[in-house]
Amino acid sequence: MENSMFCYQCEQTVGGKGCTKMGVCGKSPEIAALQDLLIYQLEGISCYAKYIIDKGEKVDVKFSKFIEDSLFTTLTNVNFDPDTHIKLLQKSQELKDELKSKAEELNFNCDREQVTYKLSDSKSKLLEDAKLARLDRDTDEDPDVRSLKHTILYGLKGISAYGHQARFLNYTSKEVDKFYFEALAAITNPELTLTEAIELMTKTGNMSLEVMKVLDDANTTSYKNPEPTKVNVNIKKGPFIIISGHDLKDLEMLLEQTKDKGVNVYTHGEMLPAHGYPELKKYPHLVGNFGSAWQNQQREFDDIPGCILMTTNCLMRPRESYKDRIYSTNVVGWEGVEHIKTLEDGTKDFSKIIQKAIELGGFKEDQEVKEIIVGFGHEATLKNADAIVNGVKNGAIKHFFVIGGCDGAKPGRNYYTEFAQKVPEDCIILTLACGKYRFNKLEFGDINGIPRLLDIGQCNDVYSATKIALSLSDVFKCDVNKLPLSIVLSWYEQKAVADLLALLALGIKGMILGPSLPAFITPNVLQYLIENYELRPISTAEEDLKDLLENTI
Numbered sequence: 001m002e003n004s005m006f007c008y009q010c011e012q013t014v015g016g017k018g019c020t021k022m023g024v025c026g027k028s029p030e031i032a033a034l035q036d037l038l039i040y041q042l043e044g045i046s047c048y049a050k051y052i053i054d055k056g057e058k059v060d061v062k063f064s065k066f067i068e069d070s071l072f073t074t075l076t077n078v079n080f081d082p083d084t085h086i087k088l089l090q091k092s093q094e095l096k097d098e099l100k101s102k103a104e105e106l107n108f109n110c111d112r113e114q115v116t117y118k119l120s121d122s123k124s125k126l127l128e129d130a131k132l133a134r135l136d137r138d139t140d141e142d143p144d145v146r147s148l149k150h151t152i153l154y155g156l157k158g159i160s161a162y163g164h165q166a167r168f169l170n171y172t173s174k175e176v177d178k179f180y181f182e183a184l185a186a187i188t189n190p191e192l193t194l195t196e197a198i199e200l201m202t203k204t205g206n207m208s209l210e211v212m213k214v215l216d217d218a219n220t221t222s223y224k225n226p227e228p229t230k231v232n233v234n235i236k237k238g239p240f241i242i243i244s245g246h247d248l249k250d251l252e253m254l255l256e257q258t259k260d261k262g263v264n265v266y267t268h269g270e271m272l273p274a275h276g277y278p279e280l281k282k283y284p285h286l287v288g289n290f291g292s293a294w295q296n297q298q299r300e301f302d303d304i305p306g307c308i309l310m311t312t313n314c315l316m317r318p319r320e321s322y323k324d325r326i327y328s329t330n331v332v333g334w335e336g337v338e339h340i341k342t343l344e345d346g347t348k349d350f351s352k353i354i355q356k357a358i359e360l361g362g363f364k365e366d367q368e369v370k371e372i373i374v375g376f377g378h379e380a381t382l383k384n385a386d387a388i389v390n391g392v393k394n395g396a397i398k399h400f401f402v403i404g405g406c407d408g409a410k411p412g413r414n415y416y417t418e419f420a421q422k423v424p425e426d427c428i429i430l431t432l433a434c435g436k437y438r439f440n441k442l443e444f445g446d447i448n449g450i451p452r453l454l455d456i457g458q459c460n461d462v463y464s465a466t467k468i469a470l471s472l473s474d475v476f477k478c479d480v481n482k483l484p485l486s487i488v489l490s491w492y493e494q495k496a497v498a499d500l501l502a503l504l505a506l507g508i509k510g511m512i513l514g515p516s517l518p519a520f521i522t523p524n525v526l527q528y529l530i531e532n533y534e535l536r537p538i539s540t541a542e543e544d545l546k547d548l549l550e551n552t553i
């Protein structure tokens, strides 16, 4: 292995094959090594935990929480700080030792390398040891089983991000907490068969749905169901903080702490749907949405007279022009960027960032207001169910397109703008996640009062999309695959993998995926997905539209 690292977990991986010298995302070989070793340790911990559970004993929830936080730390564009990784590695050994004693009391005997490995005590040795844990290490494993194992691992990373967000609001799933152990332990099994790996992939999809449901409960109970809401996408005069990522609780805490301080709060990226939640939109200083999707942040944050708070993915290398005004929280981190910790009581102290925003002075003038509408989660959309159903029955609505997923930097992503623009006027577009920035400021008009572009929410709101689709299939008394509905996905990082696996587990067929296919899917696994789910890569917007519309009732 002459390459200094190997990572192929996201869509922008070098040459569609793997990052081997340096991550396109900014991940260094050192971080890559520490992340590989961390995953390896999580696998070892999981072997112990699974054994203990199989013996009918309990495993404390702190182990699942640790796995969840660590997996999330290794998701694309989340954490680039070596110290954070080393601390997590040290903690992993402590937890592993704790489970080891308990498992041995129960006669555990296993010689898998992830189980027997003991963490070294110096950074240089850790980096050396990490070679054992590389995803491209030599094994005599069937490449298709390995491909499925990696798909499962990446699905788990997505699940961990959603689980982390829900847990912060005190919502958890025991099933998901246990599944981390089951899946990670299975990945260490050299004898896992193709059939078993496929079953585990489906179960990962089911667990992804489960965690998204729990997160939906957490968000809609804490902040009430989203409702259609206009959001200004231009700027207002005054000091400001831009909050990015997916974590609504961080936004709530920030809004509370900026109350009456003369500081405006803007959402950025995946935080946009927050404006639809009654318990968040009630704050008058939540003034609008700033910028666009994650890949434009370096340009959009350059030299702005305010602060930025990153709550989840996607963080890019901060430019010097704003490194002193960008802050991270939760598992997000970058060496030299100030991190805001969660205090013992679960709260956070945002006073530093607020103070800094006031010092920076903010925007000097208001821009003309330009509004878009968000807030079409399952409740709000299904409130219009009668109008939607009648529209379909009387021919006013021909087809629904879910155009959802991540945005990214590749020029090929113009496909999604083009696709949305070409969707005929008698069709409705449902959208979610940050890929929507490719078209959410365009005018789509309405069909008999129903907006033609319905923003369902964040990537985890794929759950909302499935709820809407399943309700429609109930009304029309047909299988969801027979609905006049097509799903056009864009992927970038591993939450999209979790979303895709959830949709496959529900038996949804005929989805199209782009801008390119995951590097970790082998030709045989792809063939399996084509044969069983009719999943296919995007071609041109024109051809795909024509093809999908033929499926109209």
Ligand code: SF4
Residues within 6 Å of the ligand: 007, 008, 009, 010, 011, 012, 013, 014, 018, 019, 022, 023, 024, 025, 026, 027, 076, 077
């Ligand atoms: Fe490369 Fe993506 Fe891995 Fe970053 S996360 S190193 S860009 S494959």
Ligand code: SF3
Residues within 6 Å of the ligand: 269, 270, 294, 313, 314, 405, 406, 407, 433, 434, 435, 458, 459, 460, 492, 493, 495, 496
């Ligand atoms: Fe976007 Fe990073 Fe995936 Fe949540 S924020 S969808 S890319």
